[in-house]
Amino acid sequence: MRSIQGYNSIGRDPLVKRQSNRISGWLSCSFAICSGTILNLIAAGPALADLVQWKTNGHYYEVVVAPEGITWIEARLAAQAKGGYLATLTSRPENQFVWSLISGRPNFWTTSSHDGKTDAVGPWIGLLQVRHQIQEPAGGWGWVSGEPFSYSNWAPGKPNNLEEIEDYGQYLIVQGSNDQATWNDLPNDSLRLTKVQAKRPVAYIVEYDTKPKR
Numbered sequence: 001m002r003s004i005q006g007y008n009s010i011g012r013d014p015l016v017k018r019q020s021n022r023i024s025g026w027l028s029c030s031f032a033i034c035s036g037t038i039l040n041l042i043a044a045g046p047a048l049a050d051l052v053q054w055k056t057n058g059h060y061y062e063v064v065v066a067p068e069g070i071t072w073i074e075a076r077l078a079a080q081a082k083g084g085y086l087a088t089l090t091s092r093p094e095n096q097f098v099w100s101l102i103s104g105r106p107n108f109w110t111t112s113s114h115d116g117k118t119d120a121v122g123p124w125i126g127l128l129q130v131r132h133q134i135q136e137p138a139g140g141w142g143w144v145s146g147e148p149f150s151y152s153n154w155a156p157g158k159p160n161n162l163e164e165i166e167d168y169g170q171y172l173i174v175q176g177s178n179d180q181a182t183w184n185d186l187p188n189d190s191l192r193l194t195k196v197q198a199k200r201p202v203a204y205i206v207e208y209d210t211k212p213k214r
Helices: 072-081 092-102
Strands: 032-034 037-039 060-065 110-114 117-129 141-143 168-173 183-186 203-208
Touching: 060 072, 060 092, 072 117, 072 203, 092 117, 092 203, 117 183
Parallel strands: 117 203
Antiparallel strands: 032 037, 060 203, 110 117, 117 141, 117 168, 168 183
């Protein structure tokens, strides 16, 4: 929602911890379960412009594709280099608005397979776990901006801190769930996971307080 001065540099950010095709089949239709397979059943919206403004707060949002995959820290640095920050979804209306930018668009999504199921892995957001040790898996989460973490929309069974290394947030659709705009916890680099066939997210969402100059 809002960037707070002093939080846009990893070096100064007290929140950042020191840590280093099935999609094409989803497109005919919005995310839901059909015969045990995740399908993209959310009606595709209008073509996404480079920047989209949410009138409620006046901020601009941009979904950036990284086709080869990207880590959370890389995404955060890239967002900062653009003059923004990874999106902070501090309310349900904001989360739903950002969700409308990514649903129905396969180039923003990849997959994660485990136990015979395939989940849809979406873009990184500005969510990270800041104080975790004894609070795992649900405690200690916060936004890169330092804003209060008073709203959340975790996917069913999330966060779960799989393999005790999942400290960063992104969009996820769990196979078998009809919930939308839900979040998941991943490690900075999801390729570190060994219990699931995980891929790095292929997109991240940048939020700008004002329209950036291009």
